Amino acid sequence: MSDEDHSDAGQGPTLRDIGALLVHAPATMAGTEIEASRPSGRPRHVAIIARRTAERVAHTAVFPALPEGRYQLHCRPDGPVRLHATVVGGRVTEARWPDAGAGKQPRS
Numbered sequence: 001m002s003d004e005d006h007s008d009a010g011q012g013p014t015l016r017d018i019g020a021l022l023v024h025a026p027a028t029m030a031g032t033e034i035e036a037s038r039p040s041g042r043p044r045h046v047a048i049i050a051r052r053t054a055e056r057v058a059h060t061a062v063f064p065a066l067p068e069g070r071y072q073l074h075c076r077p078d079g080p081v082r083l084h085a086t087v088v089g090g091r092v093t094e095a096r097w098p099d100a101g102a103g104k105q106p107r108s
Contacts, residue, residue, distance in 0.1 A: 019087040021063040023048070023073065025097040033076040034061050038069050045076055
């Protein structure tokens with residue numbers, strides 16, 4: 001038998017506590033990095049990229065695994081908060097970036 005402490009085993013988020021966030025954005029924001037953050041937890045960031053479907057090109061950012069909760073999103077590195085989204089565990093939440101191009105900041 002091991003003397004290791006496993007008292008916190010199983011106390012983290014489960015798959016049903018994890019969701020995804022899909023942000024639709026205007027084409028002018030392609031390549032822009034956006035960040036999702038909440039008061040507790042570390043911020044996550046992804047880039048808006050063009051994704052081709054059979055019918056069209058969609059410019060989106062995908063946060064594939066976020067703990068459920070309310071997030072605020074902004075352009076990196078320090079743009080103003082432009083969007084709020086609530087991620088629900090076990091689901092994909094979709095949101096639309098406001099005013100086409102207004103949140104765009106130059107890439108460095």
